[in-house]
Amino acid sequence: MEGKTLGYEQCEQAVTWLRDHSQHRPSVGIVLGSGHSALADQVIKADIFSYADIPHFPRSTVPGHVGRLVLGELGGHTCVVMQGRFHMYEGYSANTVVFPVRVMKLLGVHTLLLTNAAGGLNPEYNVGDIMLVKDHIFLPGLAAHGPLVGPNDERFGPRFPSTSDAYDPELRAIARAVAKELKFGQRLREGVYVMEGGPAFESVAECRMLKLMGGDAVGMSTVPEVHVARHCGIRVFAISLITNLAVLEFDSPQRATHAEVLETGQRSAANIQQLIINLLTCMPPPTPSD
Numbered sequence: 001m002e003g004k005t006l007g008y009e010q011c012e013q014a015v016t017w018l019r020d021h022s023q024h025r026p027s028v029g030i031v032l033g034s035g036h037s038a039l040a041d042q043v044i045k046a047d048i049f050s051y052a053d054i055p056h057f058p059r060s061t062v063p064g065h066v067g068r069l070v071l072g073e074l075g076g077h078t079c080v081v082m083q084g085r086f087h088m089y090e091g092y093s094a095n096t097v098v099f100p101v102r103v104m105k106l107l108g109v110h111t112l113l114l115t116n117a118a119g120g121l122n123p124e125y126n127v128g129d130i131m132l133v134k135d136h137i138f139l140p141g142l143a144a145h146g147p148l149v150g151p152n153d154e155r156f157g158p159r160f161p162s163t164s165d166a167y168d169p170e171l172r173a174i175a176r177a178v179a180k181e182l183k184f185g186q187r188l189r190e191g192v193y194v195m196e197g198g199p200a201f202e203s204v205a206e207c208r209m210l211k212l213m214g215g216d217a218v219g220m221s222t223v224p225e226v227h228v229a230r231h232c233g234i235r236v237f238a239i240s241l242i243t244n245l246a247v248l249e250f251d252s253p254q255r256a257t258h259a260e261v262l263e264t265g266q267r268s269a270a271n272i273q274q275l276i277i278n279l280l281t282c283m284p285p286p287t288p289s290d
């Protein structure tokens with residue numbers, strides 16, 4: 001496990017560097033998961049930075065995660081876009097995985113839009129469906145392997161944040177209206193995302209257990225970022241692209257592969273991009289209590 005703790009001071013150093021290198025002052029953060037990176041190409045007046053150049057930023061190691069931070073305009077908002085995220089299975093601590101979200105907070109971000117690729121557990125789901133995340137099951141977090149474990153820095157937020165209200169209902173309502181306009185029909189879903197640690201895809205018995213627990217889709221990311229965003233008062237919206245179907249039968253010849261995940265991401269890129277850009281266009285500023 002990568003060991004250095006990235007705290008408030010390291011976040012401030014990254015923010016100072018970004019402010020020295022870009023005129024943009026983002027209020028919206030976007031995290032692009034596996035296969036979603038093309039959305040960053042839509043950013044106008046983009047300032048593009050390799051993670052390698054930003055103080056304290058980890059490196060992306062997963063195919064489909066480009067490893068660049070893009071600042072600019074999208075859907076009428078000034079945005080900071082992560083073209084690729086970090087995962088605990090890469091060997092990064094939960095604290096390192098969420099470092100960019102805390103940098104976003106200190107940059108002035110009030111709303112975070114997260115995307116991920118996930119396997120469908122709900123038998124009604126199809127490959128290519130887009131699931132609005134209404135809640136999560138954070139398997140590593142339930143065993144105290146989350147980003148808020150350790151000394152609490154009150155400058156970010158309280159020791160015991162609530163997570164029962166993590167996914168903003170107003171943003172989900174706007175996304176539903178946008179998806180209706182875009183005629184997504186049954187391809188738009190709303191459900192529970194389960195985060196497991198990865199990097200192995202789940203066994204059949206594990207998929208059955210996760211489904212029984214109430215999961216609609218399973219992936220290996222997102223929830224650490226959500227915990228930290230909510231801890232520091234950022235409004236959260238998340239979507240999962242169902243890139244493959246979880247294998248629920250013992251005699252199934254089906255196998256999950258990262259290649260299929262990336263292929264589905266490419267095929268669905270236009271839908272995801274339209275949904276997010278239209279959501280941004282319709283998105284009101286947060287209320288003072290957010």
Ligand SMILES: O=P(O)(O)O[C@@H]1C[C@H](O)[C@@H](CO)O1
Nearest residue numbers: 033034116117220221258261
């Ligand atoms: O970053 P996300 O959650 O979109 O990536 C998913 C989970 C694994 O990193 C990978 C498996 O194909 O895609």
